Structure formats: structure tokens, C-alpha cells
Amino acid sequence: MSREIKFILNGNPICIAIEEHWTLLYLLREKLGLTGTKEGCGRGECGACTVLVDGLAINSCLYFAVETDGKNILTIEGLAAEDGSLHPLQKSFIENGGIQCGFCTPGMILSAKALLDENPRPTETDIKQALAGNLCRCTGYVQIIESIEAVVDKRIEDINVVVRETGDSD
């Protein structure tokens, strides 16, 4: 069955006719050409397809496209600022070795964003729990966790020293 849905995708309103059995992952990759969201298993086991729906990290391979109607979707393509400057998490993953083959990276970064948006001062355990659904075979997770910790530390630094950011740095 075909139907029309409206939602916000990376800050832009979208209106599109979809089939009800489509997953959000299928819609993003195959119909909208946003291939930054990866399919690692198609069963919700690896987290490579993680995107944010109204700020929550979800596996887009298990999420029906129809459910996005009226919601706000963020994919990796929408994370950098409009002028192209990278989100602090993107920068930190790049600078701290959080990326090797890069296949898990979009999902990792978005899971991390969901965590920091909800809990700006996570402990190492909080970070590990937030990433538990995102598999990575290359890094042993250590430099990924360090990449996120560096953003947290930087925020604490910024707030203590300059008090210029009240909320998210994005």
C-alpha cells in the first residue's frame, strides 16, 4: 500500500509517497540516495544503520518509514553545520582515531550524539552502554570511547572557562 508522509529530514521538510512495508533505511538509501546510513545486518543487531528520530537513536533497518510521518530525522549527512563545519563529535572521531574502516562510524557518531544530547556528562560506563548496540570490528572501541570522552571534556572546559555554551555545541 502506498501512502504519503511528511517529515523533517536533516532540517528540511520532505513530502514523499512511500510503500508501507519500506523500512526507514530503505527509504533513506534507495529512494533518497543518502548512503551515509549503512546496512550491516538488516536485523537490528549491529547498529550501522543508526539514525536519530526526534533525537532518539534507532536502528533504521527495523523502523518502518511510515512511522517517520510528522517526525524529525537526522542522518549523518545532516550532522555538520550548513557552512560545512563539522560537529564536535565528527571532529573528535577524526582527531582521536575513532575511525578505521569507517563502516560503523555514522551509526557510532549518531548514537554518541543521542547520548550527549540527553546526558552531557556521561561516565565511561554510560558511554559504553550507549554504544552497546553499535558493533565495531576494527578499533576495539577504545579510541571511539576516547573520542566521545574528548568531546565531553572539551565541553566541561569550555563551560568552565568561557561560559559561552549553554546547551549543545551544535
Next chain:
Amino acid sequence: MEEFTVIGKRISKVDAVDKATGRALYIQDFKLPGMLYGRILYSKYPHARIIKVDTEKAKALPGVVTILTGEDIPPIRLGVYKDNPPLKSGKVRSCRDEVAAVAALDPEIAKEAIDLIEVTYEALPAIFDPEEALKPEAPLVHEDHKTNVLKMPWNLHYGDVEAARLEAAFNVQERFTTTWVTHCCMGTSGAIADVDNSNNLTVYTNTQIPSLAQKDFQETLKALGVKDRRVRVIKPSIGGGFGSKLDTYAYEHLAILLAWHARRPVKILFEREEEFLATSPRQPTVTYISMGCDREGKLLYRDMSMVLDNGAYTSWGATTPSVMMMPITSLYRVPNVRYTAKCVYTNNTYCQAMRGYGNPQATFAIESAIDMLAEAADIDRVEFRRINSNRPGDVTPQGLRITSCGLPECIDAVSKNLDFGQPREKGIGTGLASLIHVGGGARIYKSDGCGTMIKMDDYGKVDVFTGASDMGQGADTVIAQIVAEELGVKVEDIHVFHQDTDICPWDVGAHASRTTFVAGNSALGAARKIRLRLLAMASKATGVSEDKLVLKDRAFFAEGSPILPLPKLLRSSHFTPKGQMMMADNFYDPENENMGRDFRGNMSATYSFGTHGVRVKVDEATGKVEILDYIAAHDVGRAINPMLLDGQVHGGVLMGVGYALTEQVILENGRNMNPDFRDYKLLTAMDAIHSKPIVIETVDEKGPFGAKGIGEPGCVPTAPAIANAIYDAVGVRIRDLPITPEKVLAAIKKKKGAVSCGIDVFTQKEQPCE
């Protein structure tokens, strides 16, 4: 110490921005106009005769373009032993045997068509245990081969093991086993084949061997009757390699065959379950080892024999004994060694290279037995390893020439950082294990070479065309650093191309931890040619003698001051009469040796060493092992990029921990019982270990800026270090990987004298206490 501007710096991976923004393209992301989707039908049985393949219903399905069975394709044989046709006819020998392939307009139609193909089989008696497969009455996997034992005799005997055995004061004799584990690349396998009207072939594929794959694909074209056409291999960003992509596979050749018949591009992309079922895992082993030492703890002999479950076909897994020989003959000083290995056909899945290439399997047996021998000799296990440590200048019984060697320093670093002397607590123990690995290439083929071409433009920007392959490990970045250092420019001035055989030079592949050493030296040599020309030109332009000129930060310096910007010199070389192009090429082939008939030979131009130490806590009520501390000391020659180096170590260690404790492809009568991430226990962020990498720099004289390979070593000694720590903690010795809580608990109960050791979760059978 030498002053470097780029070498030794924590520089971000050059493709990291693309990967962090979702722009990097993987095979999953490629689509060509008119592209069809291919899919493979696999066997229902581990061993059966194919009586009939009926494709009529599938052919009638709208949207199906091409269907191929084993009867429709020319004779093509894949793998090192040429025993594997991309589609089987007559007989299937394992559950992953390819029986038919379909190309259709979309993936759903292809899937439906596969379901409509009707195959009639006649099941045959099958063999799943390699030791059983050795028996004369065992069913033959390949009848025309006459025996299940591969004709690859791995036998060596240096010195006199039997005489040394009589001499030894202390001896151990043990049996160890390892099982299948799989690469679990986050990006699944896939390929797109495209044949043009002149029969030139382009293959987009995940491969670690672009130049050799090109040759394999050429062979398939030849089988189709096409000669002397161009084959181009394009390598997208690769979602993990770890050895899995060192061969070409049926799916790649099927994409070519389907594209050939359909005259349209065809893509085959594995789903995750297919990735588990139809890719080749690490080679499992059954190892018998005996080892002895004198009263002072000096090793006198090491005697090992192995049976390897080859599976039904032959890829690189069968040749892993060639690398196992290295730790067997040369990890620690041991004058008398014997080793024999048999690779045996079974109806299981066939095996492949995986990070370490047999070394983790061999080192598990060796380093477990070293601890047992130290205990028998009543010598401290750290001291025992110091006594027998390799040293610079050693020539091992196999003829490996040890040049730079930081093994004693690695042992000391682990000993100091792990603090083996800490007061003991119940259930807590420590363990260590060391490794030797090829660090200066490995002459597996006649050539161990790699080519590089470099061109420099008017502004000092540099294009580097390398034969090396990056699959996430950072080959592109390390090469950029080496070239930037040599040419006095910044890493951001360098663009490394490694994705396309049409423009990149030849290389034997990303294996054997060889890329930093071999591709690095190749790039360094090419850059040096340009550097020398630049220096001569700059000297002529400035009147300063070449030896007084320093090229760095995009300029020439004399006596500490910049006197000529590099871009200015470059432009003058183009804009003067009889100008010249700044281009250079270099082919580097290290001075290492093929093994002789007696398996002697200095396989690598240098060797990497390392020692891992671990503190574990064993829950005696459940058998669960928790890792408290982990120290990984590696002699890497020189760290070109400490951040990427740490990444290789952290990643290797966690892969090793998975190998030690949780990972296992469970095959029951040849059938994969856990083809997903719920049941295949890949470690998650919750299991991440804050391992502490320690870098020992021995500055190897042959390495580029002194560097040796580090890709594989991180996962080599992990399992024995953990097994030794478990023994230290609770006094039970586990000889079979993975060391699951069930095995630990059963061993603890047995030690305490309990009779029943519970139900095995996998077999649902009563578990004997052994």
C-alpha cells in the same frame, strides 16, 4: 634523536572526514545504470550428488534475466589448489557450495527466483572431523583426489629432537585445539561486474589483492573464450578486511559470469547471514606439542604436529602452516625443532587467512606449553621467557635472521607495568605470552614487491599512486606521512590513490603486516628520487651546496632560515626552456627469501616482536572470566603514526580476546548454527578493554624511517596470555578455544572432584568433567 616534522605524529587518517560525514563510498553504495542484482543458491546438504537442477519456474518469473547452473559455465577453478568451481555440478561438498546463480531486475525478484529453483539431491555420507577424515574408510570429499589429505606436505626437522628429548631435564606434552572464528567485517562482501561491448571487464570489489584479483578475473574471461582484454579492478572503501579478502571468491566470478551472459552490470551483495555462511573463517587446528628444557630453563627442543580441517575446498587457510613455522621454529631460542602438519578435506566450510595467518593458533599452543614447562622446571614464568628470549643477531633454526629485536624489552615492559608481584587475591591471576611475526614483508609469492608512482605539481601538491590497499588500517595515511616527510611538505599536500588498477601500480596485496614496510619503502624510494632532483635544482638556483640545504615546511632552508619556497622552485622547473616534470616511480621488493624445499629461508626482511600481559578475575561459581588489566608491548621498529598504531593494537587485542573467550562459528554436521550477531559473540563496547599499548622502538635499519609491520601482531598472543592468567587465577588449564564459562566451570568442578559438569548449552548434552 632525529627531528621529524611528520613521522611519529598522531595524524588523523586521511579519509576520516569522508567517513565521519557519510561521504565515503563502499560497495554497498555503488549503483551502475542498468545494473542487475545477482543472488546465489547454496547447497541444502553438506555432501550430496546433484541429480537435477530445474530452473524452469525461476526462468518464468518476470524480472529474471539470467540463471546459471554448474552445467552452464566453462571450467573455472578457484583457490590455491584449484579445486573450487564457482558453480558446482555433479556433487556438492559443503553447505556453502554454490549450485545456481540468478541475475534479476531487483534484489527481491532475485531472491524469489532462487526459491523457485528446484534441486534434487542424493545425500552422501559426510565427514566433519579432520582426524576421522584421515582414516582409510572415511568418505572422500574429492574422489579424483584419491585421499582426503592435501598434497601439501608441511614437514620440517632441524637439529635432533629425539636426542634433545633424552637430554631434557623437564618436558611437557599437550594437545590444544582451536576452532573456526570469522572476520565479521562490518561491511559485507560484494562485487559489481561490468563487461563492455569489446569484452573489457571492470570489477568493483572489496579486495586486499587488487593486482592478483585482476589476474584471477582475467582467467575467468579466458575461460569464456576472451583473451587479451582489459581487466580493471576498482576498490571502494572497504568495511574491514582482516585477511578475508586475500583470495577471489565464487561470488565475484559469478558476478562476472552473470554480467557476461546478461550483457549488463551485475551486483552481488551478501546479506549478513550469507556473510556468516559463505565466507571463509580462520583455519581451525588440532595441535600436539611437546617441549623440553634443561635444568637452567633453556629450551632444548620443540616438537609439534597438527591436523588442519581444510573444509571442502582450498584457499589460504591450508597454507597457514607456512607462517606457523615461524613461531614454531623461532619464538624464543630453541635449537631443535620438528613440525608436521596435515591439511585434511572435510565437508565443513573452507578456511581462509585471518589476521595473524596461523600464528595465533600456533602461539596458543606454544605459549600455553611454555607456562607449563616453566612450572615443571620451577622457574618463574617471566624469567623463563627472559632466559630464552630472541636477541638481535640470532639466526633461528629455520634460517630467520633476527636483526632488530625488542623482545627482552617487551617482556620487561609487561613485567613492570602489570606488576606480577601484587598480593594475590582469590580468583585473580596474571598471565603473559609473547609473539614473533613477519615485520618486513613475507615472501609468499616469487615477488614481495610493491610499486609507487609520484607526481608533484607546480604548487607542491603531491599525488601518490600506490599498489598498497587501505581497508581501514591507515595504509593511505602512513604512506602520505612518509612521502610528506621526505619531500618536506605537509600531509594535507599529499593525495594517495590506491583504489584503481588502471592507475595504481602492481602489488601482491595487503597481507602479512607488510604494507607499512614494503609499500612504505616503495613510496620512500620514489619520493627520494624527486627529493634528490629538487635539491640539485635548489642548489643551482641558490648557489648553496646541496649538503647545506634542508627541505622542510614547503621550503628550502640554509643555516636555519628559509631561502627558497618549494612551489617557486617547482614552477621554475615547468616554466623554463627544457623544463622537467617532477615524477618518479619506484618498485621495492625486500631482500627476503622464499622458503626452500626444507622450509628454510629468511621469509621476512625483519621481524616484529611483542609481549602481552593480562590480569583476569575468574568467577568460580559461573566460570566467567573478566579482564582487569591488559598490557600490550610491541617492538614496532618505529611508530610512524602512534595514534593509528594504538588503533591497530587495541583492535587486535579485542579481536584476540574474542578469539580467546567468546567467538566461535558453530558448525553442526557442516551446518552453521549461529549465522548472526545474536549468536556469534562478537565483543561489544561493553566488553571494551582499556588495554595499555606500550611501544618499543628499535628503529629497524631496513624499515622506512625504521618502521616494522604491526597489522596482525595485536591478536597473536592474546589467547595464551588469557589462558595462562586463568590457570594462575584458579589452577585450571583450558586447552581448547574459545575458553567459554562452561569450559572453565567444568574444569573447576573437575578439579574439585565433582562428577557432573552440567549441560552443554550448544549440544544440550550432559557435559563430562574434562
